[in-house]
Amino acid sequence: MRKVYAVSGGVSKFAKSRPDKTFQAVVKEAYDYAIADLGLEFRQFNELVDGSVASYFSDHFTRQLMAGIMVQDYLGLCPKPGHRVEGGGATGGICFQEAWKAVASGYMDVCVAYGFETMSHVETWKGNEFIALASDVSFDYPVGGFYSGYYAMMVTRHMKEFGTTVEQLAHVSVKNHINAFHNPYAQKRNRYTIEDVRNAPMVAWPLTRLDICVMSDGAAVVILCSEEGLARLEAASGKTYSRVLVTGIGRGTDAMRMADRPHQSFDDFMKYNALPHEQENADTVAYYRELWDHGFRYPGVHSFRAGRMASKQAYENAGITNPLEDLDFIELHDAYTSSEIQTYEDMGLCRYGEGGPFAASGKAFVPGIDYGLNLPEEPICPVNPSGGLIACGHPVGATGLMQAVFAIWQLQGTIEKHFGDATLQVQGAKRGAIHSHAGTGTYVTVSILEAEE
Template sequence: MIKFGTGNLRIPKFEKPVYLVAGGMTDFRKRYPEKSSSELCADALNMAVNENDLKVSMAEFKGLVNFCVYSQFADHFGDQLLAAAKIHDYLGFDPLGNIEIKTGGATGGHAVLAGALAVASGYANLVPVVGWERMDEVPTKVGNSYIASAADKDFESELGWMYASYYALMAQRYIHENHVPRETLAKIAVKNHGYAVSSPFSQNPLRIDIDDVLANAMVSDPLAFLECCVMSTGAATLVLADEEMAFKLTDHPVKLSAIASGTHTLRTADRRDMEILLLPNETPDTYKGYKDTREWPGFSSFLAARMAAYLAYNMAGITDPVEDLDLMETHDAFTISDIQTYEDVGLRPYGQGRDFVDSGDAYLGGRLPTNLSGGLIGTMHAVGATGVFQMIELFWQLQNKWARFHADPKMWERFGKTIPDDIEDLQVPNANRAGAISHAGTGSHVSVAILENV
């Protein structure tokens, strides 16, 4: 059983406030042979610097940068070790220092964490965080086996070479413990594929209904293809700055009021039963009787996500995430992990995550619209870019710029697309505070970030 020592739950603190000043991305595609990884990152950086109302030119911007963070999940995919060095050179940042972050599916979130640590400590005052993944050099089946190389190769990878199956094991147990109908899981797939229809960046936009998901072929029961994230190629760049630099560059920076990380065993198998770590909106009474029939975290919950949420909420002064946040991006790699995460980050108590979707809270117009970007299921999972992409989408929402980046026909034309007739306006009115969850493994690493207007 895990017992926390006195230092383990210390609330993180920034010495200096950290701001987001710009974001940019490519569209995301199953295959992107037209551009190298370096070109994709250049496109993302160009959008960040040139299309976010910054008061500097690219040349001036580059003269102000003092540290860079790179975010890529797996060298296997691009078949290029030290790809970050090539990209750093291509973007013209040599000889500035840089680091590359690798925490699986949560690499993007942790790359932003690394950039934030540099700014918060005063080590740097202007830091681009550049994320990308090139997943199109191998067939999908090989891609799945590369991803499953991030499971324990001695005891898990051979059992399917397929992360969807490792999540399906959790799904089956979650459904057994909490009696969630497949229809509720399907709603998440319908929602996120549907929101992807309104994004020019999206890879798998679909207007589907619950029956389409229920009739869809199983990858590994109870998860069907439509309930699994896409495998993408593309890039995303987010620019972080300290307060002085942020206001020098833009009139509307967004504050990164918290970002925190949690971890748990890479093998789901090894998660020992323990006491539930309570969030600010929970008390011991919240879980009276809960553990009579269940272990925690067991296979139904992610300690890493709970840990990161505990730290980030306390760091940002969040007492009730559904009330205090206006929108959220979750790491919807699979429908089941999304429901599990709603509970881990306190949107509903454990065992009741389905209500967050069934009640309508998760939709635009609901109390906490989630994955209006289309998420990983509908829009993208170019792994190293994903956590960065999430925060850029939230940054634009908080700046009230969703329409500029999603509803301008020219943005669609840039990616060879035509703006759809049924595009929805997904700008959250008066959005002021948002949360982003970046997640790896079957919950091996999770980061939770809180962004807010100042």
């Protein structure tokens, strides 16, 4: 495999509705930004780029098949190679990794990954129906297809199993909304309190409206390249770019129906799913043994095995042995406050069952921001410094790429330049992870990005 650099990116403003432009033109906003950030003209870049990967989730929202080629066409990329990927909420993360593969394999030297979603073309509850069609239409959808309902069932199980509290969930909402207060790309820039989150309208008990991300229109673009591609871009622009390497990718899957998720034994968990730092720690092994003795089974409906396997693979590829210490920040798929907590555990930031206390500990917060919370510990690894999906919005096909763009900017140290505000810049950020998640945990991708010395 060749070295792959994530060299530039762009994000359109995420908004509840973008009737001012068609989806192709919204993607072009992000595309033009990414090109301009390289110091190149549109025609120069289009001469140098070898091809693309397109990301959008739902043909229903656009009511348009082959929307990917319409973007390719609008961006002036025809007749270069391109294809569309789709994998629910993880579509953007999958797109990033497919573009990585195109470069790593030697097929392309410069590949552009673009993604979008236009969710405002239907009313919110019809949008929820479209999203719920990403559950088994024979057995799950007809029972009352509603993703917030599916996630709320995971929450009740997590609470029962581990004692997780709604206040711990609310910490995630407060953190991500307040982070987004400093991110001009975010759809929601509000300062909320724990009380605000709990007093918001109940959607699916115990998740309130402020525990759940919103629907958005938006687009994001990432440019990936090989060393040769980087040399070509630099020669054309006369600039030297900050090197951000993609040092590892990982992907996992799980059964479409939550009801089918296995209840694995302790031995199978330790053999297949435990991370090396868990396997090597006698305390942790004993902790898990005790969980199993009390009826815990893995992954059940409280944990995302796909997220764990994606993390495990990405960490192996990137040489990460202790994620909480080795990662300087994470942009993860917080479609729900609860799924951020579940993902802390999948990504090995804490042990399974400890996600609730971890959320309220302060370890995942951004240093120097007043959240109005009494946090007992210092930040170690900010999670969703951008504000995540909960505050930035979740235009599905763009989301995983938006995370990549924010990660590139963190590692280039250019958050202030792009946000007009340095508050969210993780000081000295050398290594970050992006995590994209589909369905009820069906496809999950984790990619590791690092600043090259």
